[in-house]
Amino acid sequence: MRLAAAVLVVLAIALPGVARADEPANAQRAISASEASIGQMLPNVEFTRSNGVRVRLADYLGKPLLVTLVYTSCVDVCPTLIESLLPAVAEARKSLGPDSFSVVTIGFDVAKDTPERMRTFAAVRGVNLANWHFLSTDQDNLDRLSQAVGFGIFARAGSWDHLAQVTLVDAGGRVRQQIYGAVFDPPLVVEPLKYLVLGRELPLNSLDRLIQRVKFFCTVYDATAGRYYFNYSLFLNIAIGILCFATVLVLLVREWRSGRSGARPT
Numbered sequence: 302m303r304l305a306a307a308v309l310v311v312l313a314i315a316l317p318g319v320a321r322a323d324e325p326a327n328a329q330r331a332i333s334a335s336e337a338s339i340g341q342m343l344p345n346v347e348f349t350r351s352n353g354v355r356v357r358l359a360d361y362l363g364k365p366l367l368v369t370l371v372y373t374s375c376v377d378v379c380p381t382l383i384e385s386l387l388p389a390v391a392e393a394r395k396s397l398g399p400d401s402f403s404v405v406t407i408g409f410d411v412a413k414d415t416p417e418r419m420r421t422f423a424a425v426r427g428v429n430l431a432n433w434h435f436l437s438t439d440q441d442n443l444d445r446l447s448q449a450v451g452f453g454i455f456a457r458a459g460s461w462d463h464l465a466q467v468t469l470v471d472a473g474g475r476v477r478q479q480i481y482g483a484v485f486d487p488p489l490v491v492e493p494l495k496y497l498v499l500g501r502e503l504p505l506n507s508l509d510r511l512i513q514r515v516k517f518f519c520t521v522y523d524a525t526a527g528r529y530y531f532n533y534s535l536f537l538n539i540a541i542g543i544l545c546f547a548t549v550l551v552l553l554v555r556e557w558r559s560g561r562s563g564a565r566p567t
Contacts, residue, residue: 331453331464335479338451343368343474346446348407348436351420358405358446358474361434365402365497367490368468370452372410373422378465381483383426386467389490390430396491401498404433409447409454410461411440450476469493 345359369386371379383406390404406423408414419435428435438446447454455462467490469478478493 334453335451335464335466338449338468338476339478341449341476343449343470343476344445346438346442348438348442349416351416351423351435353416356436361403361405362472362474364472365494366470367402367404368450368470369404369406370409370447370463371406371422372461373408373414373418374410375461378483380426382465383428385484386490387426387428387430389485389487390433392487393491393494394430397494397498400432402432402494404430405436406433407436407438407443407446409443409452411438411443451479469497471497
């Protein structure tokens with residue numbers, strides 16, 4: 302029930318026309334395609350960065366990737382999504398490492414979302430983080446990407462209806478999760494990223510594995526402060542547990558020795 306309610310909220314925000322009689326089918330197709338994309342491999346499509354450099358999707362893999370699609374002439378959902386995602390990404394970088402994952406934002410209005418407009422869109426939204434790239438593309442590459450990530454786009458009166466969605470992709474290029482909504486609390490982004498960044502498989506004899514596992518379990522979110530922090534209480538609890546166990550063990554050994562001494566014949 303909670304998933305259904307969340308979907309309805311997302312659709313109400315991101316698909317302004319769902320209340321019209323001809324829109325429910327679009328809304329249903331959007332969420333169905335989005336969920337069906339989980340587990341899909343992304344194609345190695347081509348983009349143009351905001352500085353004019355041509356790149357491929359593979360250039361951003363090798364670590365987890367957040368994928369968002371927007372159109373630069375949007376006046377509500379797209380700007381809100383990016384402005385809300387910005388602090389969540391910044392918090393994730395602080396918690397997981399500045400180079401632990403990448404973000405790409407792709408303009409899907411291919412006729413208008415030029416590299417220059419994508420650069421301006423990023424600047425107006427205040428995005429200046431490293432490893433967050435604003436990209437343009439052509440219709441063929443857009444179609445391949447949007448199908449792979451399950452991103453439905455529906456033309457409407459000179460505008461577009463679409464789902465407010467952030468797609469989480471693993472280091473190998475496989476879709477792992479969809480994050481819905483135009484407003485994000487940091488845990489919505491950090492928690493699934495934490496699993497991919499810190500919970501990934503490492504060699505059994507690797508010190509890095511041990512360090513990453515400790516960080517995975519000990520990094521927690523403080524809702525009051527609005528940030529993640531390393532929770533040292535786990536180590537305190539472990540130390541107390543070891544101390545209690547050692548105390549009980551010493552008492553048992555002493556009792557055992559005392560019993561043996563008392564049982565010796567005089």
